[in-house]
Amino acid sequence: MELTLWTYEGPPHVxxxxxxxxxxxIHYVLHAxxxxxxxxxxxxxxxxxGQRPPVTYTTFQARDLGGDTAELVKKxxxxxxxxxxxxxxxxxESCTAELIQDQPGALAKGMGFxxxxxxxxxxxxxxxxxWGASETFYQLTRTLLKEKVSFxxxxxxxxxxxxxxxxxxxxxxxxxxxxxCRDDVIEIQRILSEQGIDTNVxxxxxxxPEDIERLIDAEVNICLYQEIAxxxxxxxxxxxxxxxTKTIPIGIKNTIEFINEVHNKLDLPLTNKQELEHKSKLxxxxxxxxxxxxxxxxxxxxxxxxxAIAAAKIAKExxxxxxxxxxxxxxxxxxxxxxxxxxxxxxxxxxxxYLEVEDAMKKAAPELVLGTxxxxxxxxxxxxxxxxxxxxMHVQDVPARYSPQMGWEGANVIFDDWVHPLMMGLxxxxxxxxxxxxxxxxxxxxxxxxxxxxTKDFLKSDEKKEKNSKExxxxxxxxxxxLTKVPFFVRGKVKTNTEKYAILRGILEISxxxxxxxxxxFSKLNY
Amino acid sequence: xxxxxxxKETGPRExxxxxxxxxxxxxxxPDAFFLVVGSRTCAHLIQSAAGVMIxxxxxxxxxxxxxxxxxxxxxxxxxxxxVVNDLIARRPEIKTLFLxxxxxSEVIKLDLATVAEKLNKRFFGQVRFxxxxxxxxxxxxxxxxxxxxxxxxxxxESSNEEKLLLVGTLANNVExxxxxxxxxxxxxNIESFPPRQSTxxxxxGKNTKVLLTxxxxxxxxxxxxxxxxxxxxxxxxxxxEGSTKWFLAAARAFNISELKVHEIISPLINRSKLAxxxxxxxxxxxxxxxxxxxxxxISLARFLHNECEMDLIEVGTPYLNKDLMKEEINLLPDNTKxxxxxxxxxxxxxxxxxxPDLVVCGMGLANPLEAEGISTKWSIEMVFxxxxxxxxxxxxxxxxxxxxxxxxxxxxxxxxxx
Numbered sequence: 001m002e003l004t005l006w007t008y009e010g011p012p013h014v015x016x017x018x019x020x021x022x023x024x025x026i027h028y029v030l031h032a033x034x035x036x037x038x039x040x041x042x043x044x045x046x047x048x049x050g051q052r053p054p055v056t057y058t059t060f061q062a063r064d065l066g067g068d069t070a071e072l073v074k075k076x077x078x079x080x081x082x083x084x085x086x087x088x089x090x091x092x093e094s095c096t097a098e099l100i101q102d103q104p105g106a107l108a109k110g111m112g113f114x115x116x117x118x119x120x121x122x123x124x125x126x127x128x129x130x131w132g133a134s135e136t137f138y139q140l141t142r143t144l145l146k147e148k149v150s151f152x153x154x155x156x157x158x159x160x161x162x163x164x165x166x167x168x169x170x171x172x173x174x175x176x177x178x179x180x181c182r183d184d185v186i187e188i189q190r191i192l193s194e195q196g197i198d199t200n201v202x203x204x205x206x207x208x209p210e211d212i213e214r215l216i217d218a219e220v221n222i223c224l225y226q227e228i229a230x231x232x233x234x235x236x237x238x239x240x241x242x243x244x245t246k247t248i249p250i251g252i253k254n255t256i257e258f259i260n261e262v263h264n265k266l267d268l269p270l271t272n273k274q275e276l277e278h279k280s281k282l283x284x285x286x287x288x289x290x291x292x293x294x295x296x297x298x299x300x301x302x303x304x305x306x307x308a309i310a311a312a313k314i315a316k317e318x319x320x321x322x323x324x325x326x327x328x329x330x331x332x333x334x335x336x337x338x339x340x341x342x343x344x345x346x347x348x349x350x351x352x353x354y355l356e357v358e359d360a361m362k363k364a365a366p367e368l369v370l371g372t373x374x375x376x377x378x379x380x381x382x383x384x385x386x387x388x389x390x391x392x393m394h395v396q397d398v399p400a401r402y403s404p405q406m407g408w409e410g411a412n413v414i415f416d417d418w419v420h421p422l423m424m425g426l427x428x429x430x431x432x433x434x435x436x437x438x439x440x441x442x443x444x445x446x447x448x449x450x451x452x453x454x455t456k457d458f459l460k461s462d463e464k465k466e467k468n469s470k471e472x473x474x475x476x477x478x479x480x481x482x483l484t485k486v487p488f489f490v491r492g493k494v495k496t497n498t499e500k501y502a503i504l505r506g507i508l509e510i511s512x513x514x515x516x517x518x519x520x521x522f523s524k525l526n527y
Numbered sequence: 528x529x530x531x532x533x534x535k536e537t538g539p540r541e542x543x544x545x546x547x548x549x550x551x552x553x554x555x556x557p558d559a560f561f562l563v564v565g566s567r568t569c570a571h572l573i574q575s576a577a578g579v580m581i582x583x584x585x586x587x588x589x590x591x592x593x594x595x596x597x598x599x600x601x602x603x604x605x606x607x608x609x610v611v612n613d614l615i616a617r618r619p620e621i622k623t624l625f626l627x628x629x630x631x632s633e634v635i636k637l638d639l640a641t642v643a644e645k646l647n648k649r650f651f652g653q654v655r656f657x658x659x660x661x662x663x664x665x666x667x668x669x670x671x672x673x674x675x676x677x678x679x680x681x682x683x684e685s686s687n688e689e690k691l692l693l694v695g696t697l698a699n700n701v702e703x704x705x706x707x708x709x710x711x712x713x714x715x716n717i718e719s720f721p722p723r724q725s726t727x728x729x730x731x732g733k734n735t736k737v738l739l740t741x742x743x744x745x746x747x748x749x750x751x752x753x754x755x756x757x758x759x760x761x762x763x764x765x766x767x768e769g770s771t772k773w774f775l776a777a778a779r780a781f782n783i784s785e786l787k788v789h790e791i792i793s794p795l796i797n798r799s800k801l802a803x804x805x806x807x808x809x810x811x812x813x814x815x816x817x818x819x820x821x822x823x824x825i826s827l828a829r830f831l832h833n834e835c836e837m838d839l840i841e842v843g844t845p846y847l848n849k850d851l852m853k854e855e856i857n858l859l860p861d862n863t864k865x866x867x868x869x870x871x872x873x874x875x876x877x878x879x880x881x882x883p884d885l886v887v888c889g890m891g892l893a894n895p896l897e898a899e900g901i902s903t904k905w906s907i908e909m910v911f912x913x914x915x916x917x918x919x920x921x922x923x924x925x926x927x928x929x930x931x932x933x934x935x936x937x938x939x940x941x942x943x944x945x
Contacts, residue, residue, distance in 0.1 A: 001564075001596055001606035003613060005588040010571040033630045035544025035663030038572045040891030050898025052891065056872075059540045062633070062664040076539060083872060095566035096630035096664070099597070124566055126594045355584070485700040512707075516795075516918050520802040523921050 006354050008329040008372065008392055012122035012132025013094045014039050019136040020090055021053040022175040022204040026140075027086035028055045029077050031069075031097035031104045046393050047176055056080040058097075058104075065100065073104045074111065081113060088144065088209040089113065090136065092120030116209070118143045128352075130227040130304070130330060133175060137204055138231040144212045145239075154241030157219045157265050167266045168200040168218040172244075173229030175204050179307060179391045183404035184224065188249060191407050192222075195259065196268070204228075216240050220265045224248070224406075225306055227330060249406045250310035251318055251414070252282055280408035282415045286319055294419065300325035300366035302349065302357050302375055303390025305333025307405070309340045311370050311389050314414060316344065325349065325364040327357065354378070368422060373397070385421035473502050475510045482512035497522050531856055531863045533847075538870025541889055542820050542845050543576060543907075544663030545671030546629065550577045551910060552675055552721070553586045555696045558622040559725040561587040562614065563661070564607060564637060565629030576907070586621075588614070592631055603637055611646060621654055623725035625675060628660035655682065655725075667845040669743040669822045669910065672696060676721060676747040679728060680754065686730035690716040691777060692756070694748075695741030698913035699723070705740075705764075705916060708774065711791050714781050731756055736780045738773065740764060740915060742855070743822040745848045762854040763915075765823070766830035767799050770917045772854070795917045802921035803834065809928040810835040813884035816877075819843035819869050820889050820906040827887065827909070829858045835924055839863050840881045843874065885931060902930045 013030060020028040021043050030036065037057050043049045058076045060069050081089065091108040105119025118139050122132045160167040171188060174181035182205070189199045200218035201211045215221075215236065221244035223233045233244040243265045249258035256276050263270045277283055285291060299321045301311045308328045315321040326341045327349030328334065334350045341348035349360050358378040361369060369379040369386040373394040379386035388397060389405075404410040475483070479498075486494045494515070501518035502510050546569055549561045563569045570589035577585075590610045595601045607626075615621060624646075626639045639658035646656040659674035660666065666674060676694070691714050693705060706717050718729035729735075733755035739748065742763050752758060761776035762769045771792060778788045815837045817824040824844045831837040839860070847867040849856070856865075866874070871892075878886055878901070886896055886903045893903040904927055914923040 001601070001603070001610050002591045002593060003588055003610045004567070004570045004591050005585050006574055007567060007570050009567075011567040013568075014571065033544070033663040034540050034542055034667060035546065035572060035630070036568060037541045037889075037891055038543060038547075038575055040541065041889075042575060044892070044894040045890050048894060050894055052895045057539050057541075059538070060664065062662075065634070065664070079538075079872070095568045096634055099631060099634045123594070124568065125592055125597055128567065482700070485703070517798060519918075520798040520921065523802040523925075524805055 004352075006374065008352055008354070008374070009129035010039070010042075010392075011095060011124050012127045012129060012135070013092060013120075013124065014042070015129040015132025015134070016090065016092055016120055016122060016136040017043075017053055017055055018129075018133045018175045018177050019140065019204045020055060021049070022206070024206070024208040025087040026054060026090060026209065027080055027084045028053075028090040028092070029058070029073075029080050029104065029108070030055055030092055030094060031058045031060070031073050031102060032094035033096050034059050034061065036094050042177060042393070046395050047398055048395070049176070054084065054086070056084075060097070069100060070102045070107060073102055073107055077104070077108050077111060081115075087115060088140070089115055089117045090120055090140070091117060092122060093124075095124035098124050116143050131332065133228050134231050134332075137172075137175075137228060138235060140204075140209075141212055141215070141232045142235060144209055145215065145236075148213075148216065149239045152216060152240055155216060155219060156241075157243050158267050160219055160266065166196050166198045167220070167268060168198045169220045169222050169262065170200050170215050170218045171202045171222045171224055172232060173223060173225035173227075174202065175225075175228055177391065177393045178225060178228065179304070179389070179393070179397060180403060180405045180410075181205060181225070182398075183402050184406040184410065186402070187404040187407035187409050188222065188224065191249075191255070191259065192262065195263070195270070195272075197262065197266070216242070218242070220244065220262065222262070226333065227304060227306060248306055248310055250307070250410060251314035252277065252280055252408075252411050253317060254310060254313065255280075255407050255411065280411040282318060282411040285415050291319075291419075294422075295320045297321045297368055297422070298324045298364070298366045299368045299370060300361050300364045301389075302327045302329075302361075302369075302371040304328060305330035305337055307390040308337060309333075310405075312340050312344060314411075315370070315418075318411075319415075319418070321368070324366050325360055327351065327360065358382075368418065370418065387418045387421055473499055473508060473510060478512040479510040479515055482515050494519070530861045531859050531865055534864065534866045536866050536868045536870050536873070538868075538873065540845075540869045541818075541871040541891055542869065543668040543889070544572070544630070545661035545666030545668065545674060546573055546627065546663075547576045547668050548661065548671030548675065548910075549573055549587050549627065551696055552672060555721055556623070556723065556725040557586065558620065559586065559625060560614065560618060560621045560623070561625045561627055562611070563587070563589040563627045563629055564632045564639060565589055565592065565627075566631050567591055569629045569631075584618075586618075592635075597635065603635070604642055607637075607642055608646070615650065615654060623655045623657065625678070626656060626658040627671075627675075628658065628662055630662045630664050633660060633662045633664060657682065667822070668820055669741070670846075672741070673744045673746050676744060677750050679721070679725075680731075680747070680750045683728045683754070684730045685732045685754070687732045687734050688716065688730070689734040690718055690729070690736070691781070692729055692731065692735050692737050692751075693717065693719045694737050694739050694751070695744055696721060697740050697915055701913045701915045701919065704918060708791060708795075709777065712774070712778055712781075712783055712788060714777070714783070733757075736777070738777050738780075739851075741823075742826055742852060745851055748851065760854055762829070762858060763823075763826045765826045765915060765923060766834050767796055767803070767917050767920045768833055768858070769826060769830060769855075770915070770920070771796065792917060799917045799920045803924055806921060806924035806928040807835050809931050810837050810924065812836065812838065813931065814838045814840050814881065815927075816840045816881060816883040816886045817842050818874060818878075818886065818888040818892065818906070819845040819866070820887075821909050822846075823906075823909050824887070825852055825855050825859070825865065828863065829855055830920075830923065831927060832860055832863075833858060834920070835927070837885075837927075840883055841866055841874075841877060843869060845869070885927060887927075902934050904930055 043053045091105045108117050174185045221233050223229045223244045236242040245261050247258040247261050249255040299315050305328045323344045328337045329352050338348040354374045370389045376386045403413045498518040596603045643656040643658040657678040659678040661671040735756040737756045738759045759780045761773045764770040764773040828842040841864045843866050896903050
């Protein structure tokens, strides 16, 4: 048993939902009790999806447990197939259903459907969300392609030359609730297309079962997120001989290395090597004199494996920061994160406990934190600026604008996102020059911590004015007490409105009733 | 009882489980901690429903069952003991610890009552332990509060003192307003359950008159009756009508004249009616479809029809306690279609077919319906906002008029440029 106050990853069936929701023409029947539908809101609220996840929950109850839950599963499978007519059906169970062992996958396979059925066994008591996503994508790929294994020769990455066409690749791993996947895919396709390389399939994001079946039309797989796609890439390599890339194109150096890796695998000459460095503004921005102050800034990094490793490399080699802490919650990538940390003379922090991360952050005394939304909160408590680099997803991590992490534009986004939370070089210099002037106000030191100061000022002034306002109006004890119950962010408005109302009506003492009278008055007026 | 049209439906549901109520219960009683004994799903559910992120160390958590707990390699009771010890060492300010059962803990039949009993002996005088189930196989959403309150009743001492007991979590400011009004009516001994501190439980007995503030407390009501409490039958204090009848019912139980009640609340009613007017203008004649979730649906339907003149297409409710809802149902217009339970797909078919102006639904369904051009209001907001009482009637109406108003602004012809 493990005490958990907050978790970086959901259960493995949420990972399966990420794959199902990312794709087209797929339906997932999940044997699960009432309440597990909460996971829908991750997609509809956080990702702002306009469609419900393609998931049917069997919704078994305590009274069903004595009876035949297997019949309930079959009924739901039949209804889901009739209604949604999926081209491939995923069948699985959440934590509770795993305990009652109805074997929904086997039940589905015995129902005589002619569509492929993927039986998902995702151990809820030992595995987590990313593992579940990876396993689902792997099982799906395997189910849809296994019949082609024996008929197909090993794929020669150079065959495009003989076929007389441009080389083709697949982009594997992007999914819903993955960090900036939507935009990374566009950026990577653009970069490869410029090099004369075509994208055969992007999966799971936007792919249909037919697309999975034609993965083998490509020469090489791009493993864009190891957490989700490595198992599938390995299987495709073992069974079809398809090579896959290992470099994650986040940051300038890794993007260039990635382009090199793809060219090497395809034996495609790289003709514009010299141009590549100028595709992004990051190298020049980092070199420009204002960035001098970035040198040696202490940075603490925590996130999923892919983004934490990439961030460490960019921080050290491309921005000249000093990495003072590195860790991940992705146990599956612990070995790689440890190796990266060792190169930086650090010991990696591998944990799913955010309080441990906060402690490590405190000890490392960084000037910048690169983490998840949870580290953003921790950093805020410690008064340290932070930029978010990794899942778990928050509605703010799905911006309206194009903002990839990968490739050239990704490097631009990263420069802005990591540097803006810091006090700018010139600004820091000027503040240092003027800080002894009498006009200088503490709260104006920078754009950091503004809100905190403002709130405090607001509350303080509130207390003073409450007692006696200049119009001679008095706040009675009941009025003041009522005012303190109003949420702080609207308290100022309520106070002004109530006083305005009191003046209007010639009321000299504001009681709680006056406050409500005013509330009703303005509520009417505001329409 | 008015002639409403009762229906039952079964099938796949889109409703939260009882664990979700921890989100408001832990805020109501800041000296209590809610420890769910469950899975990663439970932990993920609460953190997702609680607004995704935590700003401070939370007063709720999950003891996540692992493979070794299930395979019998570790004694689940000992493991839970260990987790509780760690927790109390870390949070010495905890006065009451709720052990909350979940779907997996119920299925493996983990005996939380026995665990609580043992822990009560060990931590006697320091921390009190109670247990209840918030599992989805037994409870929906707000029923979790019913379980938590029921679990506290055995800890409440007996007293024959006459008092008014308000039962059900209220926003603190609403609670204060209610108490003030009752004092003005001449009822001086008023307490709330749950209290603001878990250790300050009200004493109860045969002269305790219970006035419910929330409609989802069936089990709590039953146990309070067993303890001799009198249950005042009334609609729920949502909207002017419901609140007025609620105050009147309480006054009757304390032999206070109706005249006195009207004298006290008339000014409140008048100003509230004024404030309600602008919302009514927007809501009037609009078609409303309520999907089941918070269990407040019937009261909301009554308010939105009777006071805001909305047309009711269908009123969904996760379950229906006809006895508890009697007064509410009597106030509904004839032929109101009430559907208990859910088949979410069939219900959504009916939503689309009936072409509603506004749908009250859970967060999982809101954006998909909006994308189809149907305005929505999330039901979870009702349990987080101060909506009870006469003074809040306009705010309550505002929750429903706002999406319609917004829709009007965004689709207004002045914005169309092509």
